[in-house]
Amino acid sequence: MPFFAPGEDPGANFPDLLRRIGLESTALNAAYDAVALGVPHATTCVALRYDNGVVMAGDRRATAGNLISHRTMEKVVQADRHSGVAIAGSAGPAMEMVRLFQLQLEHYEKVEGSSLSLEGKANQLSAMVRGNLPAAMQGMVVVPIFAGYDLIRATGRLWDFDATGGRYEERDHVATGSGSLQASTVIKVGYRGDLSRDEAVDLAARSIWEAADTDSATGGPDALRGIYPVVAAIDADGWTRLDDSDLADRYGRIVREVNDRSEPR
């Protein structure tokens, strides 16, 4: 059972606790070539604000070079009750980072008896991305999006990050990963300040569709296997992930629309 002298105590900081116990993972800092290792990469994720919160969405595909290595990866995950994190980049370090981040938020909440503020959570994630910098230099880049509902300001907020841990708060929407160009264009065109939750979900679903249409590393909805992008909404009541049946309906509508559009003349 870990016990510390007053000056040595890591407080509510879980990564610091890992360091002091000697459990910090050093493997990520070793020199290796990400391309030669053929590690899977995760791709398109988006987040946008609507009137009462934020919607996050991400495709399910992971690729290693030209191969699809996973079809059911979850890149958009719940961080805690009122926030979520979406990850693009090298799948291994990204997933480990998310796990540590989730744990840190919960650890803080339990030790301190209250949650971190949303901004505090974004800062914490920024420090973790920065910690990954040596690995990023070897090609293991991790670039997350962080979004959540700010209980203090009563609004949805979102951030994106760069590989050095740079933290940028965005006003309306943000996209990351190889399909981000297409996805953010779709959102940009369809975005209004007063979107309802339903409209925001449709727009996010549509942005993943268009990204998958053009970017080979992004997976679209897979009706054959019943695999749909992860779409979640976060508002004052917390995180809600949309059902696959709901997404199947929405993508069904998009398919019909695209069909009508390309009717042969």
Add this chain to the structure above:
Amino acid sequence: MSMPFYVAPEQMMKDRADYARKGIARGRALVAMRYTDGIVIVAENASETLRKVSEIYDRIAFAGVGKYNEFDQLRVAGIRAADLKGFQYSRDDVDARSLANSYAQMLGNIFTHEMKPMEVEILVAEVGPDGAGDQMFHILYDGTVVDERNYAAIGGDAESIRMRLADQWEDAMGIAAAINVGVAVLSGGEREIPAADLEVATLSRSNGRRCFERVTESDLEPLLSDG
């Protein structure tokens, strides 16, 4: 050089135990018991912010009586041990029994080797997937571990509270009934404990991954009148 006075080990242990017991007896007691959906912990605590009952892990809660700073240290150490274990292995590998053993070891060590023993008694409770898996461990200031099946009482006057619990506790009580029994055995029917002086929390199976939940004062009042 003067020789230190010889003190018989029996006497030394007895003195330390008396010291710890005296500290614990000064504070208010708390009880924990099984109910239909898990385990409920009812504590008498006038403070809104300095908690006696708190969450350790998904299915595990901690309750302490005695000196606040000492059991709070133990609480944080428990959260750390549980989170580290869950991080290293899996969330399923974190259990109350091994946590209770670590606590016992630590308290035992402090009792024999440190200047003064900790003036605390703690309770580690865990809910299983069904009622059969519910467990409670009562750990004393000297590291003694007692495992309790259905109910536990710790703190000042715990002996008579436990006797009242033996009378009043029944299997398969609802949450309101269990809280009312908890308040009744704490007060002994001799005095009224206002809702503001109660700290109530549950480990309930139906609460999702993190079973721990505090019952706020506004939720508590209807439950108290319900009984």
